[in-house]
Amino acid sequence: MRVFETQAEAKSAAIGLLARREHSRKELRDKLSARCEAVDLDSVLDELESKGYQSDQRFTESFIRMRVGQGQGLIKIRFELQRKGIDSELIASAFEEADIDWFELAADLYARKYRTVLDAADYKEKGKRMRFMSQRGFNAAQINYAIEAASEHE
CATH class of the missing domain: 1.10.10 (Arc Repressor Mutant, subunit A)
Structure with missing residues (x-):
């Protein structure tokens, strides 16, 4: 692993990372800190931010x-x-x-994932579907909306 000894090398490496995709300041710090022990990383990141490379x-x-x-x-x-x-x-x-619209996003995801209508008496399947939606980051109201919207379309 190459260690960066100057600010110019650290800046170049950071710009290379930013060229691939956007990074948060913390991400850049985490990726560069192990390789920039002798460099003031804050000043490099401040410069990148002031020039608009990182936002x-x-x-x-x-x-x-x-x-x-x-x-x-x-x-x-x-x-x-x-x-x-x-x-x-x-x-x-x-x-x-x-x-x-998080409710519509939840309904869209649910409809794409589950093609079959949920049987109201099948609590095990409902729990499984609700856990899936919850793991994707939707709250209970959004999940219930998605389930109801799917059952109305059928």
Whole structure:
């Protein structure tokens, strides 16, 4: 593993990572810190942010679009963003700007995953389906809406 000894090398490595995809500041710090022991990583990251190469705002918007496209819910996406070091206020404003109908997203995912109508007496299957939706990051109200919407279409 190559160690970066100058700020220029660390900056170059960070730009290389950012060229592949958006990264949060924390992600870049985590990826570069083991290889930049003699470099002031904060100043490198500050410079990248001031020049517009790295933006937590842009990362958050991109991440939300990607995860929504994968059929993930608000709870899971918020948790992952927090783990990646994104501020709670930034997360909240990004979700507000995205203007996503979580109920319709849940209904769409449910309809794609489960083609058969749920038998109301089959509690084991209902529990299984609810756990799947919950693991994808949807709350109980969204899950119930999705199940009811699917049963109405049949």
